[in-house]
Amino acid sequence: MKKIKKSFPAMAKVVRKYRLSANKGRGYSQGELSNLLGYKNGQFVSNIERGLCGLPLEQVIAFCRLTEAKMCEVREALREDFDNHIAKVLYRE
Secondary structure, three states: OOOOOOOOHHHHHHHHHHHHHOOOOOOOOHHHHHHHOOOOOOHHHHHHHOOOOOOOHHHHHHHHHHHOOOHHHHHHHHHHHHHHHHHHHHHOO
């Protein structure tokens, strides 16, 4: 059975939107935001923004505080990506 690749397009949009508008309108670079979230380089945020991985649940609160992202919008993106993955697995969409 072929493994189904996960993707996170909804979370990618939310992270990019709030990263660029954070920090009093100046925005954060991918490296800055990664470091503020406790990661060593910008690859972490880059992977999220390309939809390769999602924002870990453990980082949601920190992300929302740093970027002033709306928790409900982040939660909805998590839900949308999860629902899409379930549909791919169950219905091979």
